[in-house]
Structure formats: C-alpha cells, structure tokens
Amino acid sequence: MSTKLKKIMQDDKRFLFQNYGDRQGVCFTRGEKSYLFDQDGKKYVDFLSGIAVCGLGYSFDPLKKAIRAKADSLLHSSNLYYNSDQIEAARLISDLSFSGKTLFVNSGTEANEAALKLVRKHGIRENREKYRIISFNNSFHGRTMGSMAATAQEKIHSGFGPLVPGFIYLPFNDLDAFSAEVEKNQNVAGVIMEIIQGEGGIVLADKKFVSGVFALCKKKGIITVIDEVQTGIGRTGKYFAYQHYGIAPDMITLAKGLAGGVPIGALHARDEIAATLTKGSHGCTFGGNQLASASAVAVLKELRKPSLTNNVARVSAFIFGRMNELKKKSTLIRDIRGLGLHIGIELSIPGAAIVNKALEMGLVINCTSEKVIRIMPALNIPMSAAREGIKILEKILLEEVNEK
Numbered sequence: 001m002s003t004k005l006k007k008i009m010q011d012d013k014r015f016l017f018q019n020y021g022d023r024q025g026v027c028f029t030r031g032e033k034s035y036l037f038d039q040d041g042k043k044y045v046d047f048l049s050g051i052a053v054c055g056l057g058y059s060f061d062p063l064k065k066a067i068r069a070k071a072d073s074l075l076h077s078s079n080l081y082y083n084s085d086q087i088e089a090a091r092l093i094s095d096l097s098f099s100g101k102t103l104f105v106n107s108g109t110e111a112n113e114a115a116l117k118l119v120r121k122h123g124i125r126e127n128r129e130k131y132r133i134i135s136f137n138n139s140f141h142g143r144t145m146g147s148m149a150a151t152a153q154e155k156i157h158s159g160f161g162p163l164v165p166g167f168i169y170l171p172f173n174d175l176d177a178f179s180a181e182v183e184k185n186q187n188v189a190g191v192i193m194e195i196i197q198g199e200g201g202i203v204l205a206d207k208k209f210v211s212g213v214f215a216l217c218k219k220k221g222i223i224t225v226i227d228e229v230q231t232g233i234g235r236t237g238k239y240f241a242y243q244h245y246g247i248a249p250d251m252i253t254l255a256k257g258l259a260g261g262v263p264i265g266a267l268h269a270r271d272e273i274a275a276t277l278t279k280g281s282h283g284c285t286f287g288g289n290q291l292a293s294a295s296a297v298a299v300l301k302e303l304r305k306p307s308l309t310n311n312v313a314r315v316s317a318f319i320f321g322r323m324n325e326l327k328k329k330s331t332l333i334r335d336i337r338g339l340g341l342h343i344g345i346e347l348s349i350p351g352a353a354i355v356n357k358a359l360e361m362g363l364v365i366n367c368t369s370e371k372v373i374r375i376m377p378a379l380n381i382p383m384s385a386a387r388e389g390i391k392i393l394e395k396i397l398l399e400e401v402n403e404k
C-alpha cells in the first residue's frame, strides 16, 4: 500500500463517521470516459458508475459545460423564486415518462420521503385511517425515517427504535398475498415498489405480479409509486424500468443518474395527485437548484438520443452473452439477471473477495446482497472498455474455480 493511501485511510478513520463499514482500499481522484484513476494514478475500468450515478461516464461534455456555466452565472437562488432550469428538467422528465408535475429534492431517499408524504395526504383526505402503504420484502427505499420504514429489511431498521407506523410488508412477486391484503384492508393508500430490487440483489419483478398489482390498485383507488432511483434514467435500456412492463404508475421517484453525478432527487406525479401537496405542505432548500437542474437537463437531453439506447442494448447483449458462456464453465455462477446495464451475477460464494480481486486487477464492481456481483457501467461505455472489464471478471471467476 502506498504511503499516500495509508495516510488517507488513517485520516478517514480520524475525521469521518465510520458508518460505511470498511471502504474499498482506494481513493479515486480522476475519471475519463469509463475509466477511473486512483490516488497513485492506477487506472481502472469502471463497471459501477458510482452506483448508477455517473451514467454518462466522466467525459460527457454537455454536463461539464452546464456545470461550468452555472459556476460562472448562478449555482443557487432558492425555491422562493422561479427557476427556468428546473422547469426545463421537469418538462424533459414529463416527455420521457408521463405528463405530470415534478418536485425536486436532493437524493433518492428524499424523493421517496416526499412520495410517502404525498400518498398519506392523499389517502387521509378521503378517510383519516387511510394512510397505510404497502412495500415489499427485500426492497430498498432509503435511510430517512419514512423511507427506512418503507424499506422492508430488518437489518436496515435495526437499532433505530420504533419505526414510522403504517407500513405493510408483503412478499415480493406474490400476487395472492397482495390481493388478500387489499381485499381485507380498506385503509391502504398506496404501494411503493422497485421494478428491479437493486440493493436487494437485482431481483426482477414478475410481469404478471406487476400487472396484477396495478389492476388491483386501479380498482381500489390505491396510489402506485415506482421507485426508479436505481433503475431510472436509461439504466435498464428504457428511460424508466416501468416502461418494460406496460404499466402507468401514478408517481415515480428518481435520483442517482438524473444529474450525472451532481446530487439531485425528484418525485414525478400525475397532475391530479401532485395537487395534493398544497402550498406550504412540503419543501426543500437545495432541491433542484440551478446547478442540479441544469446538470439534469444535460443528462436528460442525451437520454433521448437513440444512439445511447442502442449502446446500452449492444453492451448489455455482449455482457449477458459472455457471462452466460462463463456460467457453463464456472460452478461459481448461479444466475445472471437484470435488464440493460443493470446486471446481477449471483454467485455460490460471498462476492466480497471477488470485488477486492477485481479492484486489484483494475476493475470496479460491487457486491449487493452478499453474493450478487453488480455490474452497472456507464450507458455510453465504449465496447472496448466493456471488453476489458469482462476479460478481468472472466479471469477472476475462472481462477476462483480452479483454486477450489
């Protein structure tokens, strides 16, 4: 380990909360296209995009230009005033999803928090008891008190005392359980779900389950929220993952890739539902400031280009193809799943050692749900970089087999 890294690690321990567990032994200082460079100048192929955030890589000129322009003109005014960058970002979100209104915040958890508040307010208007929200086991919706309570994972709740009440956790992909609940419970105001449970191990929602849930929600007047924080902004090969399922959600929540690396979150809702958040009922100081909104505009404009979607399809087919070939030779691979460039490789062993080895060999990946290697490169990753990354992964997974 270089003395530079050693010092960084010591200072991290001294000055920062240690809530992230042991960080990977690297401090990235520069990015170029789909490559990252660390404190000592070592180069890595990036297959993670800062967890689906830097979706257009590190050399996307329109984003750099937008950031520079806002640094020179105005970074932030306040939501007390009109903001034309925010309006433009919202217009683009409407164009790419459905006609509605957007509320800008700073993160995925805040976008979900706003969605949960809106669902409650909408339900309670009709009946004081109608504030229950259904979420699904193994989901992840964030870490604030509301979105943590929506997250149906005990390990996320542990140690924080009583949760925000009113959440009902049901098994994912179990339409009978959902149907039984909404038939017996008249106080369900909304449902929040991911189309692909990202933190939960890249688990796809079943098409029949999703269409069944949506049909029942429509019948019962239950609001549907699709959490697109991880799956949105082109990640799965469509603008938003719900678009693979032929459904029409009432709300979607966005963050991560929306502004290419600049912190942002957004709740997008149909007009009649958005109207429930009446004047003064919710707000956010930084939400959608000029810097964040102009960055989102640069990303959203690029998203509309067919060349980007085509690249996602091409690289996705390449990665799935090579991983499926590898699966035939490696007993370590249990399953390969995902959509577009939101890919999980479930192993028969814990993935931490594989992630560490990859880093050593110059590839950035991550592991979710203990055994699932997560691959989320930039949507515009050049095929040459994708090839390089996959070669490294193949080598590691085959060597691991031989060592066994």
Ligand SMILES: Cc1ncc(COP(=O)(O)O)c(C=O)c1O
Residues within 6 Å of the ligand: 107, 108, 109, 110, 112, 140, 141, 142, 143, 194, 198, 199, 227, 228, 229, 230, 231, 255, 256
């Ligand atoms: C599906 C989903 N929702 C919400 C969140 C929380 O987003 P943030 O970390 O920006 O608050 C995440 C983060 O991983 C996520 O994957």
